[in-house]
Amino acid sequence: MATSMNRELLLQKIREAGVIGAGGAGFPTYKKLEAQVEHVIANGAECEPLLQKDREAMTHFREEFFRGLETMRDLTGARQVTIAVKHKNADLIGLWTDQLARTGFHTFIYDDVYPAGDEYCLVYEVTGRQIPPGGIPVQVGCVVDNVETIVNIANACEGRPVIDKIVTITGAVAHPITTVVPIGTRMRDCLELAGGCTVDNPVLLISGVMMGGVSSETHNPITKTTAGLIVLPADHYLVQRKTASRETYTRIGHGQCDQCSLCTELCPRYILGYPIEPHRVMRTLLMTGEAKERASLWAQYCCECNVCSLIACPESLDPRNICVDAKALLRERKLSRTPDELAELFRPPHPSRKGREVPISKLYSRLGLTPYDRKAKFVKGDWQPREVVVPLNSHIGRPAEPIVREGDSVQRGDVIAKVDSSQLGCPVHASISGRVTAVSAKSVQITA
Ligand code: SF4
Numbered sequence: 001m002a003t004s005m006n007r008e009l010l011l012q013k014i015r016e017a018g019v020i021g022a023g024g025a026g027f028p029t030y031k032k033l034e035a036q037v038e039h040v041i042a043n044g045a046e047c048e049p050l051l052q053k054d055r056e057a058m059t060h061f062r063e064e065f066f067r068g069l070e071t072m073r074d075l076t077g078a079r080q081v082t083i084a085v086k087h088k089n090a091d092l093i094g095l096w097t098d099q100l101a102r103t104g105f106h107t108f109i110y111d112d113v114y115p116a117g118d119e120y121c122l123v124y125e126v127t128g129r130q131i132p133p134g135g136i137p138v139q140v141g142c143v144v145d146n147v148e149t150i151v152n153i154a155n156a157c158e159g160r161p162v163i164d165k166i167v168t169i170t171g172a173v174a175h176p177i178t179t180v181v182p183i184g185t186r187m188r189d190c191l192e193l194a195g196g197c198t199v200d201n202p203v204l205l206i207s208g209v210m211m212g213g214v215s216s217e218t219h220n221p222i223t224k225t226t227a228g229l230i231v232l233p234a235d236h237y238l239v240q241r242k243t244a245s246r247e248t249y250t251r252i253g254h255g256q257c258d259q260c261s262l263c264t265e266l267c268p269r270y271i272l273g274y275p276i277e278p279h280r281v282m283r284t285l286l287m288t289g290e291a292k293e294r295a296s297l298w299a300q301y302c303c304e305c306n307v308c309s310l311i312a313c314p315e316s317l318d319p320r321n322i323c324v325d326a327k328a329l330l331r332e333r334k335l336s337r338t339p340d341e342l343a344e345l346f347r348p349p350h351p352s353r354k355g356r357e358v359p360i361s362k363l364y365s366r367l368g369l370t371p372y373d374r375k376a377k378f379v380k381g382d383w384q385p386r387e388v389v390v391p392l393n394s395h396i397g398r399p400a401e402p403i404v405r406e407g408d409s410v411q412r413g414d415v416i417a418k419v420d421s422s423q424l425g426c427p428v429h430a431s432i433s434g435r436v437t438a439v440s441a442k443s444v445q446i447t448a
Protein backbone atom coordinates (compact mmCIF):
# COMPACT_ATOMS: atom_id res chain seq x y z
CA MET A 1 0.00 0.00 0.00
CA ALA A 2 1.22 3.52 -0.80
CA THR A 3 2.42 5.74 2.08
CA SER A 4 0.21 8.77 2.64
CA MET A 5 2.80 11.06 0.99
CA ASN A 6 3.14 8.77 -2.02
CA ARG A 7 -0.61 8.48 -2.13
CA GLU A 8 -1.13 12.24 -2.34
CA LEU A 9 1.58 12.50 -4.98
CA LEU A 10 0.10 9.71 -7.11
CA LEU A 11 -3.44 11.11 -6.87
CA GLN A 12 -2.09 14.52 -7.87
CA LYS A 13 -0.27 13.00 -10.86
CA ILE A 14 -3.45 11.25 -11.96
CA ARG A 15 -5.39 14.51 -11.69
CA GLU A 16 -2.73 16.57 -13.41
CA ALA A 17 -2.58 14.07 -16.28
CA GLY A 18 -6.31 14.58 -16.87
CA VAL A 19 -7.34 10.96 -16.31
CA ILE A 20 -11.12 10.48 -16.40
CA GLY A 21 -13.35 7.44 -16.95
CA ALA A 22 -12.74 6.46 -20.56
CA GLY A 23 -15.69 4.08 -20.60
CA GLY A 24 -18.33 6.76 -21.03
CA ALA A 25 -19.11 8.52 -17.74
CA GLY A 26 -16.01 10.74 -17.62
CA PHE A 27 -15.77 10.83 -13.83
CA PRO A 28 -12.37 12.20 -12.71
CA THR A 29 -10.32 9.15 -11.72
CA TYR A 30 -8.28 10.74 -8.91
CA LYS A 31 -11.51 11.32 -6.99
CA LYS A 32 -12.58 7.69 -7.36
CA LEU A 33 -9.18 6.47 -6.18
CA GLU A 34 -9.34 8.50 -2.96
CA ALA A 35 -11.59 5.73 -1.57
CA GLN A 36 -10.34 2.80 0.52
CA VAL A 37 -11.99 -0.40 -0.71
CA GLU A 38 -11.62 -4.17 -0.60
CA HIS A 39 -11.93 -4.85 -4.28
CA VAL A 40 -10.64 -3.30 -7.50
CA ILE A 41 -12.39 -4.50 -10.65
CA ALA A 42 -11.05 -3.89 -14.16
CA ASN A 43 -14.05 -3.56 -16.44
CA GLY A 44 -13.03 -5.31 -19.65
CA ALA A 45 -16.52 -6.53 -20.42
CA GLU A 46 -16.94 -4.30 -23.49
CA CYS A 47 -20.52 -5.33 -24.05
CA GLU A 48 -21.54 -2.94 -26.84
CA PRO A 49 -21.65 -4.90 -30.12
CA LEU A 50 -18.89 -4.20 -32.68
CA LEU A 51 -16.57 -2.27 -30.35
CA GLN A 52 -13.16 -3.88 -29.87
CA LYS A 53 -11.05 -1.16 -28.31
CA ASP A 54 -10.94 -2.63 -24.79
CA ARG A 55 -9.77 -5.97 -26.16
CA GLU A 56 -7.00 -4.19 -28.06
CA ALA A 57 -6.06 -2.09 -25.01
CA MET A 58 -5.70 -5.26 -22.92
CA THR A 59 -3.62 -6.83 -25.70
CA HIS A 60 -1.31 -4.07 -26.89
CA PHE A 61 -0.99 -2.06 -23.66
CA ARG A 62 -1.01 -4.96 -21.22
CA GLU A 63 2.12 -3.86 -19.36
CA GLU A 64 0.59 -0.44 -18.71
CA PHE A 65 -2.73 -2.14 -17.85
CA PHE A 66 -1.15 -4.24 -15.11
CA ARG A 67 0.93 -1.33 -13.81
CA GLY A 68 -2.22 0.79 -13.64
CA LEU A 69 -4.01 -1.94 -11.71
CA GLU A 70 -1.13 -2.21 -9.26
CA THR A 71 -1.36 1.55 -8.69
CA MET A 72 -5.10 1.26 -8.11
CA ARG A 73 -4.54 -1.55 -5.62
CA ASP A 74 -1.88 0.44 -3.77
CA LEU A 75 -3.97 3.62 -3.66
CA THR A 76 -7.20 1.98 -2.52
CA GLY A 77 -5.67 -0.64 -0.22
CA ALA A 78 -7.70 -3.30 -2.05
CA ARG A 79 -7.05 -6.91 -1.03
CA GLN A 80 -8.36 -8.30 -4.27
CA VAL A 81 -7.99 -7.18 -7.89
CA THR A 82 -10.16 -8.84 -10.55
CA ILE A 83 -10.00 -8.42 -14.30
CA ALA A 84 -13.42 -9.10 -15.83
CA VAL A 85 -13.57 -10.13 -19.47
CA LYS A 86 -16.18 -11.85 -21.57
CA HIS A 87 -15.93 -15.40 -22.89
CA LYS A 88 -15.18 -13.99 -26.34
CA ASN A 89 -12.00 -12.42 -24.92
CA ALA A 90 -11.01 -15.22 -22.54
CA ASP A 91 -8.03 -16.03 -24.80
CA LEU A 92 -6.39 -12.83 -23.49
CA ILE A 93 -5.81 -14.51 -20.15
CA GLY A 94 -3.16 -16.66 -21.86
CA LEU A 95 -1.26 -13.47 -22.75
CA TRP A 96 -1.15 -12.42 -19.12
CA THR A 97 0.38 -15.54 -17.56
CA ASP A 98 3.50 -13.74 -16.30
CA GLN A 99 1.66 -10.66 -15.08
CA LEU A 100 -1.02 -12.69 -13.28
CA ALA A 101 1.62 -14.86 -11.60
CA ARG A 102 3.58 -11.77 -10.50
CA THR A 103 0.66 -9.75 -9.20
CA GLY A 104 -1.72 -12.43 -7.90
CA PHE A 105 -4.62 -10.69 -9.66
CA HIS A 106 -7.74 -12.72 -10.42
CA THR A 107 -9.70 -13.06 -13.62
CA PHE A 108 -13.43 -13.35 -14.05
CA ILE A 109 -15.00 -14.60 -17.26
CA TYR A 110 -18.40 -13.14 -17.94
CA ASP A 111 -20.99 -14.67 -20.27
CA ASP A 112 -21.29 -13.02 -23.69
CA VAL A 113 -24.37 -11.06 -22.67
CA TYR A 114 -25.51 -7.45 -22.72
CA PRO A 115 -25.14 -5.22 -20.63
CA ALA A 116 -22.28 -7.01 -18.86
CA GLY A 117 -20.25 -3.80 -18.54
CA ASP A 118 -22.90 -2.03 -16.47
CA GLU A 119 -21.22 -1.50 -13.08
CA TYR A 120 -24.26 -2.75 -11.19
CA CYS A 121 -24.22 -6.05 -13.14
CA LEU A 122 -20.44 -6.36 -13.03
CA VAL A 123 -20.08 -5.76 -9.28
CA TYR A 124 -22.84 -8.29 -8.57
CA GLU A 125 -21.32 -10.92 -10.84
CA VAL A 126 -17.81 -10.54 -9.43
CA THR A 127 -18.59 -10.02 -5.72
CA GLY A 128 -22.21 -11.09 -5.20
CA ARG A 129 -22.90 -7.60 -3.78
CA GLN A 130 -25.75 -5.35 -4.90
CA ILE A 131 -24.91 -1.66 -5.22
CA PRO A 132 -27.70 0.28 -3.44
CA PRO A 133 -30.27 1.87 -5.80
CA GLY A 134 -28.74 5.03 -7.26
CA GLY A 135 -25.48 4.27 -5.46
CA ILE A 136 -21.89 3.72 -6.56
CA PRO A 137 -19.55 0.69 -6.27
CA VAL A 138 -17.57 2.19 -3.38
CA GLN A 139 -20.65 1.73 -1.18
CA VAL A 140 -20.12 -2.03 -1.45
CA GLY A 141 -16.33 -1.84 -1.14
CA CYS A 142 -15.46 -1.76 -4.84
CA VAL A 143 -13.76 0.54 -7.32
CA VAL A 144 -14.46 -0.23 -10.97
CA ASP A 145 -12.59 1.29 -13.90
CA ASN A 146 -12.61 0.73 -17.62
CA VAL A 147 -9.43 -0.89 -18.95
CA GLU A 148 -8.38 2.15 -20.97
CA THR A 149 -8.69 4.33 -17.89
CA ILE A 150 -6.37 1.89 -16.11
CA VAL A 151 -3.79 2.18 -18.91
CA ASN A 152 -4.07 5.96 -18.56
CA ILE A 153 -3.44 5.71 -14.79
CA ALA A 154 -0.13 3.94 -15.48
CA ASN A 155 0.88 6.57 -18.03
CA ALA A 156 -0.11 9.38 -15.65
CA CYS A 157 2.15 8.00 -12.93
CA GLU A 158 5.02 8.23 -15.41
CA GLY A 159 4.16 11.83 -16.27
CA ARG A 160 2.29 11.16 -19.54
CA PRO A 161 -1.02 13.03 -19.81
CA VAL A 162 -4.18 11.77 -21.52
CA ILE A 163 -3.80 13.10 -25.07
CA ASP A 164 -4.73 10.07 -27.16
CA LYS A 165 -7.83 7.91 -27.39
CA ILE A 166 -8.27 4.31 -28.44
CA VAL A 167 -11.26 4.01 -30.77
CA THR A 168 -12.89 1.36 -32.94
CA ILE A 169 -14.08 2.65 -36.31
CA THR A 170 -16.38 0.13 -37.89
CA GLY A 171 -19.75 -0.58 -39.53
CA ALA A 172 -20.18 0.57 -43.10
CA VAL A 173 -16.52 1.52 -43.63
CA ALA A 174 -14.03 0.00 -46.06
CA HIS A 175 -11.53 -1.30 -43.49
CA PRO A 176 -12.73 -1.47 -39.87
CA ILE A 177 -9.92 -0.58 -37.50
CA THR A 178 -9.13 -0.04 -33.87
CA THR A 179 -6.53 2.65 -33.50
CA VAL A 180 -5.11 5.43 -31.36
CA VAL A 181 -5.90 9.02 -32.34
CA PRO A 182 -5.13 12.37 -30.70
CA ILE A 183 -8.04 13.64 -28.62
CA GLY A 184 -9.91 16.25 -30.62
CA THR A 185 -9.41 14.50 -33.97
CA ARG A 186 -12.44 15.19 -36.11
CA MET A 187 -14.64 12.17 -36.75
CA ARG A 188 -14.36 12.59 -40.52
CA ASP A 189 -10.58 12.10 -40.23
CA CYS A 190 -11.18 8.90 -38.26
CA LEU A 191 -13.49 7.64 -41.00
CA GLU A 192 -10.74 8.26 -43.55
CA LEU A 193 -8.39 6.11 -41.44
CA ALA A 194 -10.89 3.27 -41.89
CA GLY A 195 -10.89 3.73 -45.65
CA GLY A 196 -14.01 5.91 -45.72
CA CYS A 197 -17.72 5.12 -45.59
CA THR A 198 -19.15 2.52 -47.96
CA VAL A 199 -22.69 3.95 -48.03
CA ASP A 200 -23.98 7.16 -49.61
CA ASN A 201 -25.97 8.29 -46.61
CA PRO A 202 -23.80 7.47 -43.57
CA VAL A 203 -24.94 8.07 -40.01
CA LEU A 204 -22.63 7.74 -37.01
CA LEU A 205 -23.53 5.85 -33.88
CA ILE A 206 -21.10 7.26 -31.36
CA SER A 207 -19.60 4.96 -28.69
CA GLY A 208 -22.10 2.14 -29.18
CA VAL A 209 -25.19 0.96 -31.00
CA MET A 210 -27.16 0.32 -27.80
CA MET A 211 -26.38 3.32 -25.61
CA GLY A 212 -24.55 5.65 -27.98
CA GLY A 213 -25.83 8.80 -29.60
CA VAL A 214 -26.61 9.28 -33.30
CA SER A 215 -25.18 12.00 -35.54
CA SER A 216 -24.77 12.81 -39.20
CA GLU A 217 -22.20 15.45 -38.34
CA THR A 218 -18.67 14.24 -39.03
CA HIS A 219 -16.84 17.40 -37.96
CA ASN A 220 -17.35 16.68 -34.24
CA PRO A 221 -14.22 15.73 -32.28
CA ILE A 222 -13.21 12.52 -30.55
CA THR A 223 -13.39 13.14 -26.80
CA LYS A 224 -11.78 11.40 -23.83
CA THR A 225 -14.90 9.23 -23.56
CA THR A 226 -15.52 8.30 -27.21
CA ALA A 227 -15.27 4.50 -27.46
CA GLY A 228 -15.77 4.28 -31.19
CA LEU A 229 -17.69 5.21 -34.31
CA ILE A 230 -20.10 2.82 -35.96
CA VAL A 231 -21.24 3.86 -39.42
CA LEU A 232 -24.69 2.71 -40.57
CA PRO A 233 -26.82 3.76 -43.53
CA ALA A 234 -29.54 6.29 -42.72
CA ASP A 235 -32.28 3.74 -43.49
CA HIS A 236 -30.88 1.13 -41.09
CA TYR A 237 -33.36 -0.14 -38.49
CA LEU A 238 -31.25 1.17 -35.57
CA VAL A 239 -30.91 4.64 -37.04
CA GLN A 240 -34.65 4.81 -37.67
CA ARG A 241 -35.41 3.70 -34.11
CA LYS A 242 -32.90 6.01 -32.49
CA THR A 243 -33.93 9.10 -34.41
CA ALA A 244 -37.71 8.82 -33.83
CA SER A 245 -39.04 12.06 -32.38
CA ARG A 246 -40.47 12.28 -28.88
CA GLU A 247 -43.87 13.09 -30.36
CA THR A 248 -43.72 9.88 -32.44
CA TYR A 249 -42.59 7.41 -29.77
CA THR A 250 -44.95 8.92 -27.20
CA ARG A 251 -47.96 8.82 -29.53
CA ILE A 252 -47.29 5.26 -30.69
CA GLY A 253 -46.56 4.08 -27.14
CA HIS A 254 -49.80 5.63 -25.94
CA GLY A 255 -51.79 3.87 -28.61
CA GLN A 256 -50.12 0.47 -28.79
CA CYS A 257 -48.73 -0.60 -25.41
CA ASP A 258 -50.81 -3.58 -24.28
CA GLN A 259 -49.03 -3.80 -20.90
CA CYS A 260 -47.60 -7.24 -21.63
CA SER A 261 -44.71 -6.31 -19.24
CA LEU A 262 -42.02 -8.04 -21.30
CA CYS A 263 -39.98 -4.83 -21.12
CA THR A 264 -39.89 -5.21 -17.34
CA GLU A 265 -39.31 -8.96 -17.33
CA LEU A 266 -36.14 -8.56 -19.43
CA CYS A 267 -34.92 -5.28 -17.91
CA PRO A 268 -31.37 -5.98 -16.60
CA ARG A 269 -31.86 -3.68 -13.63
CA TYR A 270 -35.25 -5.19 -12.73
CA ILE A 271 -33.93 -8.76 -12.78
CA LEU A 272 -31.03 -7.60 -10.62
CA GLY A 273 -33.55 -6.54 -7.95
CA TYR A 274 -33.94 -2.80 -8.53
CA PRO A 275 -37.32 -1.01 -8.41
CA ILE A 276 -37.50 -0.27 -12.12
CA GLU A 277 -40.56 -1.39 -14.08
CA PRO A 278 -40.74 0.17 -17.54
CA HIS A 279 -44.20 -1.24 -18.29
CA ARG A 280 -45.52 0.84 -15.39
CA VAL A 281 -43.77 3.90 -16.81
CA MET A 282 -45.47 3.19 -20.15
CA ARG A 283 -48.78 3.16 -18.24
CA THR A 284 -48.18 6.79 -17.30
CA LEU A 285 -48.74 7.74 -20.95
CA LEU A 286 -52.43 7.19 -20.18
CA MET A 287 -52.41 9.18 -16.92
CA THR A 288 -52.55 12.85 -16.08
CA GLY A 289 -51.54 15.09 -13.15
CA GLU A 290 -50.13 13.76 -9.88
CA ALA A 291 -50.73 10.10 -10.71
CA LYS A 292 -48.43 10.43 -13.70
CA GLU A 293 -45.62 11.88 -11.62
CA ARG A 294 -45.84 9.24 -8.87
CA ALA A 295 -45.98 6.33 -11.26
CA SER A 296 -42.92 7.61 -13.12
CA LEU A 297 -40.83 6.76 -10.07
CA TRP A 298 -40.63 3.31 -11.66
CA ALA A 299 -38.17 4.90 -14.11
CA GLN A 300 -35.79 6.29 -11.51
CA TYR A 301 -33.15 3.56 -11.66
CA CYS A 302 -33.17 3.01 -15.42
CA CYS A 303 -29.60 2.82 -16.79
CA GLU A 304 -30.79 3.52 -20.37
CA CYS A 305 -29.38 0.24 -21.70
CA ASN A 306 -32.10 -0.01 -24.38
CA VAL A 307 -32.87 -3.73 -23.84
CA CYS A 308 -36.55 -2.92 -23.34
CA SER A 309 -36.90 -0.92 -26.57
CA LEU A 310 -34.57 -2.77 -28.93
CA ILE A 311 -34.96 -6.37 -27.72
CA ALA A 312 -37.87 -6.94 -25.36
CA CYS A 313 -40.89 -5.07 -26.68
CA PRO A 314 -42.83 -7.16 -29.22
CA GLU A 315 -44.49 -3.98 -30.53
CA SER A 316 -41.19 -2.16 -31.11
CA LEU A 317 -42.26 0.58 -28.71
CA ASP A 318 -39.77 2.76 -26.88
CA PRO A 319 -40.02 2.29 -23.10
CA ARG A 320 -36.38 3.33 -22.76
CA ASN A 321 -37.04 6.81 -24.06
CA ILE A 322 -40.25 7.05 -22.05
CA CYS A 323 -38.11 6.23 -18.98
CA VAL A 324 -35.50 8.84 -19.97
CA ASP A 325 -38.23 11.46 -20.24
CA ALA A 326 -39.73 10.35 -16.92
CA LYS A 327 -36.35 10.63 -15.20
CA ALA A 328 -35.99 14.19 -16.47
CA LEU A 329 -39.40 14.98 -15.01
CA LEU A 330 -38.41 13.40 -11.68
CA ARG A 331 -35.26 15.52 -11.54
CA GLU A 332 -37.16 18.67 -12.45
CA ARG A 333 -39.79 18.02 -9.78
CA LYS A 334 -37.19 16.71 -7.28
CA LEU A 335 -39.18 13.51 -6.85
CA SER A 336 -37.53 10.39 -5.50
CA ARG A 337 -38.27 7.14 -3.69
CA THR A 338 -38.28 7.43 0.11
CA PRO A 339 -35.92 5.18 2.13
CA ASP A 340 -38.96 3.21 3.37
CA GLU A 341 -40.14 2.63 -0.20
CA LEU A 342 -36.67 1.47 -1.20
CA ALA A 343 -36.42 -0.87 1.79
CA GLU A 344 -39.63 -2.48 0.61
CA LEU A 345 -38.93 -2.53 -3.14
CA PHE A 346 -35.20 -3.34 -3.42
CA ARG A 347 -34.94 -7.14 -3.61
CA PRO A 348 -32.37 -9.85 -4.19
CA PRO A 349 -31.82 -10.66 -7.87
CA HIS A 350 -34.60 -12.52 -9.67
CA PRO A 351 -34.16 -16.32 -9.47
CA SER A 352 -34.46 -16.56 -13.27
CA ARG A 353 -32.00 -13.74 -13.91
CA LYS A 354 -29.35 -15.76 -15.73
CA GLY A 355 -31.93 -17.19 -18.13
CA ARG A 356 -33.17 -13.70 -18.98
CA GLU A 357 -29.87 -12.09 -19.90
CA VAL A 358 -29.62 -11.06 -23.54
CA PRO A 359 -26.95 -12.96 -25.52
CA ILE A 360 -24.79 -10.70 -27.68
CA SER A 361 -25.50 -13.00 -30.65
CA LYS A 362 -29.17 -12.06 -30.32
CA LEU A 363 -28.29 -8.36 -30.48
CA TYR A 364 -26.43 -8.91 -33.74
CA SER A 365 -29.25 -10.81 -35.40
CA ARG A 366 -32.14 -8.73 -34.03
CA LEU A 367 -30.55 -5.39 -34.78
CA GLY A 368 -29.29 -6.13 -38.30
CA LEU A 369 -25.63 -5.95 -37.26
CA THR A 370 -24.45 -9.34 -38.54
CA PRO A 371 -23.14 -7.90 -41.84
CA TYR A 372 -20.91 -5.55 -39.85
CA ASP A 373 -19.50 -8.20 -37.50
CA ARG A 374 -15.89 -7.92 -38.75
CA LYS A 375 -12.55 -7.78 -37.05
CA ALA A 376 -11.50 -4.16 -36.49
CA LYS A 377 -7.77 -4.77 -36.83
CA PHE A 378 -5.51 -2.85 -34.45
CA VAL A 379 -3.34 -0.26 -36.16
CA LYS A 380 -1.01 1.52 -33.75
CA GLY A 381 0.66 3.93 -36.18
CA ASP A 382 1.79 7.45 -35.41
CA TRP A 383 -0.75 9.20 -37.59
CA GLN A 384 -1.53 12.80 -36.71
CA PRO A 385 -4.35 15.03 -38.00
CA ARG A 386 -3.65 18.51 -39.30
CA GLU A 387 -6.10 19.97 -36.82
CA VAL A 388 -7.75 18.99 -33.54
CA VAL A 389 -10.59 20.49 -31.52
CA VAL A 390 -9.87 19.49 -27.93
CA PRO A 391 -13.01 19.51 -25.75
CA LEU A 392 -12.73 21.11 -22.32
CA ASN A 393 -15.81 19.54 -20.74
CA SER A 394 -15.51 15.77 -21.32
CA HIS A 395 -15.35 15.14 -17.59
CA ILE A 396 -17.96 15.27 -14.86
CA GLY A 397 -17.42 18.33 -12.67
CA ARG A 398 -16.29 21.81 -13.54
CA PRO A 399 -15.26 22.31 -17.19
CA ALA A 400 -11.60 23.23 -17.66
CA GLU A 401 -10.93 26.91 -18.40
CA PRO A 402 -8.57 27.70 -21.28
CA ILE A 403 -5.18 29.17 -20.37
CA VAL A 404 -4.02 29.64 -23.99
CA ARG A 405 -4.97 32.31 -26.52
CA GLU A 406 -5.38 32.31 -30.26
CA GLY A 407 -1.95 32.47 -31.88
CA ASP A 408 -0.08 30.72 -29.04
CA SER A 409 2.29 27.90 -29.92
CA VAL A 410 1.78 24.67 -27.99
CA GLN A 411 3.61 21.36 -27.78
CA ARG A 412 1.86 18.02 -27.57
CA GLY A 413 1.25 17.37 -23.87
CA ASP A 414 1.20 21.04 -22.76
CA VAL A 415 -1.61 22.04 -20.41
CA ILE A 416 -4.11 24.19 -22.35
CA ALA A 417 -6.95 24.39 -19.82
CA LYS A 418 -7.21 24.06 -16.05
CA VAL A 419 -9.68 23.48 -13.25
CA ASP A 420 -9.03 25.04 -9.85
CA SER A 421 -7.70 22.33 -7.53
CA SER A 422 -10.53 22.96 -5.05
CA GLN A 423 -13.07 21.88 -7.71
CA LEU A 424 -13.96 18.47 -9.11
CA GLY A 425 -12.35 18.23 -12.54
CA CYS A 426 -8.96 18.02 -14.19
CA PRO A 427 -6.75 19.81 -16.71
CA VAL A 428 -6.79 19.33 -20.47
CA HIS A 429 -3.69 19.00 -22.65
CA ALA A 430 -2.70 19.75 -26.23
CA SER A 431 -2.96 16.51 -28.22
CA ILE A 432 -0.80 17.74 -31.12
CA SER A 433 1.93 20.37 -31.45
CA GLY A 434 1.00 23.50 -33.36
CA ARG A 435 -0.65 26.88 -33.14
CA VAL A 436 -3.87 27.62 -31.29
CA THR A 437 -6.34 28.74 -33.95
CA ALA A 438 -9.55 29.10 -31.92
CA VAL A 439 -10.51 29.18 -28.25
CA SER A 440 -13.96 28.99 -26.67
CA ALA A 441 -15.35 27.98 -23.29
CA LYS A 442 -15.93 24.51 -24.69
CA SER A 443 -12.85 23.72 -26.78
CA VAL A 444 -9.42 24.71 -28.02
CA GLN A 445 -8.59 24.26 -31.69
CA ILE A 446 -4.96 23.53 -32.59
CA THR A 447 -3.57 23.48 -36.12
CA ALA A 448 -0.29 21.67 -36.80
S1 SF4 B 1 -43.03 -4.71 -23.81
FE1 SF4 B 1 -43.89 -3.12 -25.13
S2 SF4 B 1 -46.06 -3.57 -25.25
FE2 SF4 B 1 -45.26 -4.77 -23.53
S3 SF4 B 1 -45.57 -3.43 -21.73
FE3 SF4 B 1 -43.55 -3.02 -22.51
S4 SF4 B 1 -43.78 -1.28 -23.86
FE4 SF4 B 1 -45.81 -2.15 -23.55
Ligand code: SF4
Binding pocket: 263, 266, 267, 268, 269, 270, 276, 278, 301, 302, 303, 304, 305, 306, 307, 308, 309, 319, 320, 323
Ligand atom coordinates in the same frame (compact mmCIF):
# COMPACT_ATOMS: atom_id res chain seq x y z
S1 SF4 C 1 -33.45 1.07 -20.75
FE1 SF4 C 1 -35.15 -0.31 -20.37
S2 SF4 C 1 -34.23 -2.28 -19.98
FE2 SF4 C 1 -32.62 -0.76 -19.71
S3 SF4 C 1 -32.65 -0.23 -17.55
FE3 SF4 C 1 -34.00 1.21 -18.57
S4 SF4 C 1 -36.02 0.32 -18.41
FE4 SF4 C 1 -34.54 -1.32 -17.99
